[in-house]
Amino acid sequence: MQNFAQISAPIPWEEINAVLLDMDGTLLDRHFDDYFWEVHLPEHYSLLHGLSVEEAAQELLARYRQTENSLQWADIEHWSRELKLNIPELKRRISDLIALHPHVPEFLDFCREQGKRLFLVTNAHPRTLAIKLEKAAIGGWFDRLVCAEEVGFAKEEPQFWSRLQEMLGFDPARSLLADDTEKVLRTAEHCGIAFLLHIARPNSRRRPSRSARYASVETFAEFIAAAKKRQWEEKKQI
Template sequence: MIDWHDIDTVLLDMDGTLLDLAFDNFFWQVYVPQQYALQKSVSEQAALSLLADWIGRHQGTLNWYCLDFWSDELGLDIAGLKRQVADRIGFRPGAEDFLRALRASGRRVVMVTNAHPDALSLKVERTGIDQYFDALVSSHQYRAAKEEQTFWQRLNEAHPFDPLRALLVDDSLPVLGSAQRYGVNHLWSILHPDSSAPARDHTDPFPAIDRFELVLPK
């Protein structure tokens, strides 16, 4: 269980942690290849192969999360395409009750996301998720992805916190590893970030949240 008595600051990822990753996976794995194939007059399989190669080369970097970069790279209006399927955006089960409980607990709650500011704005617009946070931080503000130590250094400069008394919940194991290297003491992953895919078997070396109602703050 999460040791809430030792936690003052809660750092929460957005996609795959609080919001269902099914939206993002559908968008990048299905919708974007379809639109690329239509606009470039290639087969969907060719579009999938091209996208997989491009995305693989930038994975874990800020470019991977940057809508402007992918708009330029693919010749598509990525932000506009996201709006076309925005009805698929939604909370993971129990996430909103978890956020309400955090607010009621009086702890400082900061969103830390690699999402591009345009994607973050769209998801705030669709869900109202911003009401539960003291601050919303996109890694694009710091020009460093959460996988980089620079992100955590700049986060602590802008929003000071004690890493030993901070909790990070994130579905990305590389991000959790980066936070661990920085010294964040309480690290939890998510067992089922995408409702359209099977749950993970485990998230070693980090404990994982399956149901938010089982880890509500005290």
């Protein structure tokens, strides 16, 4: 059996002063995004082009793969032009599916109470971010919200992290990144981000998959419990 990295592998919370958080799959349930790109959009694309939904889904999947790990993938204005569909409007039609993961507000409060700087760092397009924040009012917790378009690179690209550091002035050696995509975590690790947390259940409707490389949680309640346990154990030793 594979030995998975667990949150019990202690992350030294007292050494962290900046917390970088992904949005989709990390703070928000990725069910909305998966449903949109895999079901909702193919249905509308099939009607526009006289295809079956299955044919439309296959054609769109091939198009998605051509833009993976790039800014273009998250650029809904690009997709509106390419597909001749109003992507923001189609997203708004199913915006009731936008939802926070369990324990996200508690985690954001915990970070604030502990004096951490909080940054939202997302590949999402600014118009997508605006739609999400209309339904999940989390913006007020953060020192700054950063879309990859503002940085000029996707999070999977090393240039993203060096430029983000210049923009925000955080110390990579004292920063934590939480993300549901291991490729993003690996890139951030190679760029010097010291503490990395994998979100094992980005989509609440699908089975969790813990990381074999990084400390991994299904919800932030696990992280809070581990951080408080570590703090309590350190106080006992004083």
